[in-house]
């Protein structure tokens with residue numbers, strides 16, 4: 515039991531001993547631990563946000579547009595531009611970060627007697643959405659190179675009959691892209707698969723979490739291109755990463771109207787504040803500026819991966835997982851990654867201890883931040899070697 519929680523409180527039995535989830539939020543010079551875009555919005559974007567919020571401020575005595583129609587139109591326009599996919603407003607849905615979208619997915623399609631299947635190692639919040647909605651969380655392990663093991667995943671779907679199949683593209687913390695051929699095979703299997711705890715003719719929802727998709731290699735399609743053919747496919751997106759808008763908390767989902775209507779059943783009334791909606795609409799007016807550093811961050815990833823491979827830990831070169839995202843998982847054989855983490859922190863650089871044993875994750879910062887990371891890591895690796 516967390517020390518601050520009195521034993522007299524009727525906390526749910528299954529939550530006793532649980533800790534709140536979250537990466538450390540520390541005040542250090544170089545924060546490379548939560549996969550944000552390190553570039554702050556331009557002053558023109560800040561001015562537009564302030565103006566839009568000022569505009570709606572006199573209406574704040576009223577509840578906001580519960581259906582956030584203007585924002586859903588903006589999501590549609592963005593997806594058309596970013597992925598070439600044309601969807602209508604009723605195929606889009608927004609919430610406070612894709613975390614909330616995903617919780618709504620579990621609330622709508624999970625629950626007691628229902629199973630959600632993911633492919634680990636993967637995003638550590640997924641089991642928490644499951645826990646919070648009394649859904650059973652199951653995993654099909656990835657291959658050694660962190661690509662999806664499609665055979666194993668399909669076998670698990672056939673055995674477990676999950677109501678939610680959760681795939682992540684690119685995956686966090688590994689950075690691994692999802693192959694479209696693999697996704698299509700899984701969609702085909704799910705199209706006729708029964709769901710445990712549901713009636714006849716019910717099939718799993720396949721959710722592709724594309725939180726980092728804008729960092730993919732140019733020319734790679736988004737899973738959203740398959741929505742028209744697959745009514746049980748849902749694609750989750752966020753403004754938190756490439757779009758450089760994490761502080762505003764805006765995520766969205768693209769899917770069939772049917773799936774969106776299921777999320778509308780479980781959402782809290784007026785879940786997306788008028789301030790959030792106004793800020794997001796203002797940011798979308800500046801899509802070019804907001805995305806202007808994505809190419810550079812992709813190049814930074816490639817340069818950093820190449821540099822990491824030249825470094826050694828206890829005589830062995832560091833491994834670097836292939837990444838299509840704005841972060842890299844590296845190491846592979848750190849026998850004391852907590853020490854590496856602490857030594858980096860002592861030098862003002864915060865990264866993340868996450869993923870399988872022996873690995874750590876760093877997200878791409880500004881050029882200056884990356885120079886400090888390289889300098890600090892090189893020094894730490896020398897010290898550890900001694």
Ligand SMILES: Cc1ncc(COP(=O)(O)O)c(C=O)c1O
Pocket residue numbers: 548549610611612613614637682685686723725751752753754760763764765
């Ligand atoms: C894979 C993945 N999905 C979803 C999220 C949630 O992002 P947000 O709630 O900010 O949209 C994250 C955040 O790190 C993530 O890594």
